[in-house]
Amino acid sequence: xxxxxxxxxxxxxxxxxxxxxxxxxxxxxxxxxxxxxxxxxxxxxxxxxxxxxxxxxxxxxxxxxxxxxxxxxxxxxxxxxxxxxxxxxxxxxxxxxxxxxxxxxxxxxxxxxxxxxxxxxxxxxxxxxxxxxxxxxxxxxxxxxxxxxxxxxxxxxxxxxxxxxxxxxxxxxxxxxxxxxxxxxxxxxxxxxxxxxxxxxxx
Amino acid sequence: xxxxxxxxxxxxxxxxxxxxxxxxxxxxxxxxxxxxxxxxxxxxxxxxxxxxxxxxxxxxxxxxxxxxxxxxxxxxxxxxxxxxxxxxxxxxxxxxxxxxxxxxxxxxxxxxxxxxxxxxxxxxxxxxxxxxxxxxxxxxxxxxxxxxxxxxxxxxxxxxxxxxxxxxxxxxxxxxxxxxxxxxxxxxxxxxxxxxxxxxxxxxxxxxxxxxxxxxxxxxxxxxx
Numbered sequence: 523x524x525x526x527x528x529x530x531x532x533x534x535x536x537x538x539x540x541x542x543x544x545x546x547x548x549x550x551x552x553x554x555x556x557x558x559x560x561x562x563x564x565x566x567x568x569x570x571x572x573x574x575x576x577x578x579x580x581x582x583x584x585x586x587x588x589x590x591x592x593x594x595x596x597x598x599x600x601x602x603x604x605x606x607x608x609x610x611x612x613x614x615x616x617x618x619x620x621x622x623x624x625x626x627x628x629x630x631x632x633x634x635x636x637x638x639x640x641x642x643x644x645x646x647x648x649x650x651x652x653x654x655x656x657x658x659x660x661x662x663x664x665x666x667x668x669x670x671x672x673x674x675x676x677x678x679x680x681x682x683x684x685x686x687x688x689x690x691x692x693x694x695x696x697x698x699x700x701x702x703x704x705x706x707x708x709x710x711x712x713x714x715x716x717x718x719x720x721x722x723x724x725x
Numbered sequence: 726x727x728x729x730x731x732x733x734x735x736x737x738x739x740x741x742x743x744x745x746x747x748x749x750x751x752x753x754x755x756x757x758x759x760x761x762x763x764x765x766x767x768x769x770x771x772x773x774x775x776x777x778x779x780x781x782x783x784x785x786x787x788x789x790x791x792x793x794x795x796x797x798x799x800x801x802x803x804x805x806x807x808x809x810x811x812x813x814x815x816x817x818x819x820x821x822x823x824x825x826x827x828x829x830x831x832x833x834x835x836x837x838x839x840x841x842x843x844x845x846x847x848x849x850x851x852x853x854x855x856x857x858x859x860x861x862x863x864x865x866x867x868x869x870x871x872x873x874x875x876x877x878x879x880x881x882x883x884x885x886x887x888x889x890x891x892x893x894x895x896x897x898x899x900x901x902x903x904x905x906x907x908x909x910x911x912x913x914x915x916x917x918x919x920x921x922x923x924x925x926x927x928x929x930x931x932x933x934x935x936x937x938x939x940x941x942x943x944x945x946x947x948x949x950x
Contacts (some may be wrong), residue, residue, distance in 0.1 A: 543898050545755040549834060552750065594810065597828045598802040603946075605795060635832045637751045645830050701914040705747050709906025716899035 524674030529656030530667060534674035536722035538654055540638050541716055543723065551683060552708060555630060556694075561687030564629045565680025569673065571611065571633050572642050575604050576672035579643040580665055598671040600643050605634045638679055642672050704713060729854050736858030744912035748834040752826050753867060756899040757840035760883045763871025765819045766826065767864025769808055771857060774836050776804045778844040784842035785845050798831070807828045828839045835863060866908070873904055 525682060528636050533664045540546045547568065554564045569707050579600050587593050612630045633639060646668040649660040655671060698707055742748045747807050756766040788796045809827055812820040820827065828863070830836070839859055843853040870918075875881055878895030880888045894900045 544897065545751050545901070546829075548750040548754060549748075552747065594806060595829055597806050597809070598799060600800055601802050601831055602795075605798060634839060635834060637829045637832045640829055640832050645826050648825065650824065659752055701910045701917065706906040706910035706913070709902045709909065713899045713902035713906065716897070716902055720897060720899060 526656050526662075526667070527670065530671050531638055532722070533575075533655045535678040535681065536719060538675075539678045539682060539719050539722075540641070540675050541679055542712070542719045544641070546641040547636050547679055548631075550636055551631060551686060551712075552705065553716055555683055555686040555708075556634075556690055558684060558687035559599050559625075560629075561683040563626050564678065565683045567626050567629050568633060568636060568638060571604070571608060571675025572639055572672045572676040572679075573669060574607055574611070575600075575639050576646060576668050577665075578603050578607065580646055580668045583647045584665075588639060596647070600640060601634075604639050604643070608634045630675070638675070642675050646671060682715070684706050686712065689715075729851070730861035732851060732854050735863070736855055736867075737862040740859075741862045741912070742835045742838075742868060742908050743863055745916070747909065749863060749907075751829065752833060752897075753870065753903060755826055756823065757870040757874050757901060757904070758869055758878070758896050759875045760868060760871035761818075762822055763867035764864060765816075766784055766823060767814070767860070769823070769827070769861040770830060770833060770835065770863055771860025773801065773804045773808055773830055774839060774860040775853060776807075777801045777836055778839060778852040779849055781802075781840045781844040782847060782849045788845075793845060794837075794841070797837060797898075801836055801840070802831050808918040821921060827945075835859060851939075856862040870904055870908055873908075874900060 534540075538544055541548065541551050550564050550568070555561050582599060582603070583593070583596060587599065608630055612623075615626060615630070646663065649710060652658075652660045653665055655667070657667070686708075690708060693707055693711060702710075736742075738770070740746060743750075752766050752770070756762045777797075777800055781797060781924065784796075784800075808830070811822075811833055812823075812827065839855060843855045872882065874895045875883075876887075877892050878897075878900060880886065880891050897906065
């Protein structure tokens with residue numbers, strides 16, 4: 523039990539890092555990582571939506587779609603839930619904390635089309651995934667493991683975003699060839715980060 | 726006719742989704758470990774893009790403006806569900822190798838981007854051409870990256886083993902970022918050169934008639950061609 527929890531945490535944070543190993547959520551990784559502060563806001567927003575989305579989609583799939591034998595509708599249901607959740611969260615944050623809304627607000631609508639959210643919802647119900655996070659069989663997956671995985675996958679996403687934000691703040695000041703400016707140099711920086719994270723997959 | 730050619734060239738090269746606009750990056754990085762995966766993903770996106778563009782274009786006067794994004798997403802999700810069933814039935818190998826990235830076509834920014842920017846405003850035929858052109862531009866980019874990574878990373882070309890020399894880096898996740906970055910840099914370099922040459926030619930054409938307005942060499946050269 524404890525071993526599984528540790529495996530899930532290490533896998534979600536490092537060895538199966540969403541951005542650098544699984545290639546999920548690359549758009550915000552490239553789009554809003556110009557500054558460390560915006561990276562942190564985006565990372566927290568994504569983590570929050572990821573956990574909430576898993577909390578709804580996993581029971582929905584297990585207890586409604588599977589018994590009714592309409593699993594094939596999962597994509598439509600999931601994307602609708604995520605879109606509704608993001609909209610709801612935006613309204614709640616706007617009412618509760620206008621200052622938080624100022625910093626996080628502009629990133630929230632972008633999260634609907636973030637592959638990391640739909641990715642985690644699809645991964646935790648898929649059968650080809652349990653071995654990656656140290657489970658013996660697909661049947662061992664339950665809501666708590668799914669939520670734990672979603673939480674740490676979000677934190678792993680935040681980690682990669684923050685590292686990238688720090689790197690890009692420095693890259694901005696360097697003299698770089700014109701054709702390498704912008705996306706290409708960011709990709710090369712991401713390449714070195716991915717190499718560093720590759721070490722965790724060898725453990 | 727000219728309008729359609731312009732739409733097609735725009736989607737294929739000038740506004741290439743992968744190398745120019747840098748959209749749909751997740752699928753690009755994850756599914757270019759081999760050329761055949763790249764082609765499979767590219768064609769899947771093309772199919773969804775064509776169908777969703779056509780449907781959205783047909784419904785563009787019916788969908789209220791305020792709820793257009795949810796409506797587009799539901800249409801796209803339906804198309805992806807259909808594609809997923811078809812691939813599961815007819816091409817199970819490709820279905821397995823695409824894994825989680827097949828349902829993730831729904832959140833591919835290219836498709837929603839074309840729906841929002843083009844199909845929701847243009848007639849059906851234009852939207853269909855735009856969908857096919859953008860999709861094939863994406864496919865071409867994925868194929869190029871897939872061929873590079875497969876050739877260097879596993880020494881094969883579309884699954885045919887050519888030599889034993891392998892650099893594992895190129896099939897790893899780090900290699901994906903590296904190859905993608907280099908491809909964008911090369912594309913930017915070439916398109917900058919082409920644009921520079923094009924602008925220089927335009928400037929020359931404009932200057933010559935000003936010196937001798939009667940024989941206008943720019944027009945006669947075009948007629949000969």
